[in-house]
Amino acid sequence: MTQAAPFAEIWRGPFLESVHKGHAVICDNTGQIVEAWGDPGRVILPRSSSKMIQALPLIESGAADARGLTTEQLALACASHNGAAIHTERVNVWMSDLGLSDDDFRCGPQEPDDRPARDALIRAHEEPCQVHNNCSGKHAGFLTLSQHLGGDAEYIDPNHPVQKACLEAFERTTGETSPGYGIDGCSAPNFACSLHGMARAMAHFAAAPDGSAEARLHQAMRLHPDLVAGEGRACTELMRAMDGKVALKTGAEGFFIAILPERKLGIAVKAACGTTRAAECAIAALLVRLGALDANHPATRKRLNAPILNRRNIETGTLRPASGLL
Structure with missing residues (x-):
């Protein structure tokens, strides 16, 4: 079975702290797969x-x-x-x-x-x-x-x-x-x-x-x-x-x-881990990839390259899409 592909990365400072993985399929009107990540089946x-x-x-x-x-x-x-x-x-x-x-x-x-x-x-x-x-x-x-x-x-x-x-x-x-x-x-x-x-x-x-x-x-x-x-x-x-x-x-x-x-x-x-932030990051990345969504729109930036803030509102890291999705 095809393994889950990287979806979203959590960076804290210069360190890759964690990676969310998952599966994704883009399909056309003939029912055929245009692109896929992970296991389409x-x-x-x-x-x-x-x-x-x-x-x-x-x-x-x-x-x-x-x-x-x-x-x-x-x-x-x-x-x-x-x-x-x-x-x-x-x-x-x-x-x-x-x-x-x-x-x-x-x-x-x-x-x-x-x-x-x-x-x-x-x-x-x-x-x-x-x-x-x-x-x-x-x-x-x-x-x-x-x-x-x-x-x-x-x-x-x-x-x-x-x-x-x-x-x-x-x-x-x-x-x-x-x-x-x-x-x-x-x-x-x-x-x-x-x-x-x-x-x-x-x-x-x-x-x-x-x-x-x-x-x-x-x-x-x-x-x-x-x-x-x-x-x-x-x-x-x-x-x-x-x-x-x-x-x-x-x-x-x-x-x-x-x-x-x-x-x-x-x-x-x-998202293989079932995490909402991973799925939101992945769908936003794929929509940007297809040219349907502006990567710089504020709504997009909340899901792509989004700052992670601590309780003092200090930026401690970022949520980024995996490079394979963009």
């Missing part, structure tokens, strides 16, 4: 990076149009949001339109990553709700699809029509038969594939014609980067830095994807 769980695929049945079934879902709602269906008011207020309205409440979610409560939202809960002596879960938009999409299909309340069950539709979309876009699934942090099944398969799926999205379900989803993400993640997050900041020309999505345990419609390319990145 590595079987992975794409985690939240697969949310666009999980949202495909929402549109393809006719459920999205029957409910008149907006581009904001489609972006939220693909989101791992911060639980800020801009996210929770929109998801709550969506749930109300479905005649449902927070109790109908199956994602579980989560403390918001958004500090104002978290502080507001503390001041009000309130506990986080399921709508604060970073996956609540995806689950609102699942519930919309479940209503359309006449499914029961347990929409996260792998045998539920919703999840069967997600598996069909996953295997169709990756071009592979999934070897199985793991249960994600939000309790829904997360289907496995090879890293090449995930990059192939993202290239499929990138090459999809206007009006298709795939195009509608990545267009919604690029139109509403603040809803896909939130302030301070790599997905949001890097999409803004590229003027909405590229869709980005992070996933837990060091996963990242990119959809480049103008180039009809897809990228999938997996």
Whole structure:
């Protein structure tokens, strides 16, 4: 098996202190590998990076149009949001339109990553709700699809029509038969594939014609980067830095994807150590390599050649991409 390739380096003064390694694939619209690092055939769980695929049945079934879902709602269906008011207020309205409440979610409560939202809960002596879960938009999409299909309340069950539709979309876009699934942090099944398969799926999205379900989803993400993640997050900041020309999505345990419609390319990145900073550094480096991202943009500099500060705000080192990625 091909070994993981160097992704990101941590330098402290003149010393190389540590190295993050991983696997990455750039794929074209024919499904072929353009460039690869590490092992393209590595079987992975794409985690939240697969949310666009999980949202495909929402549109393809006719459920999205029957409910008149907006581009904001489609972006939220693909989101791992911060639980800020801009996210929770929109998801709550969506749930109300479905005649449902927070109790109908199956994602579980989560403390918001958004500090104002978290502080507001503390001041009000309130506990986080399921709508604060970073996956609540995806689950609102699942519930919309479940209503359309006449499914029961347990929409996260792998045998539920919703999840069967997600598996069909996953295997169709990756071009592979999934070897199985793991249960994600939000309790829904997360289907496995090879890293090449995930990059192939993202290239499929990138090459999809206007009006298709795939195009509608990545267009919604690029139109509403603040809803896909939130302030301070790599997905949001890097999409803004590229003027909405590229869709980005992070996933837990060091996963990242990119959809480049103008180039009809897809990228999938997996940090072998599962570290977010390694995946963010790698995806930024590959986007710079492809000419899609300005290396000197402030959002890029936070991930490439980023200063490491100590508690006195003294620069003690840097996070740099491995030379093989640039």
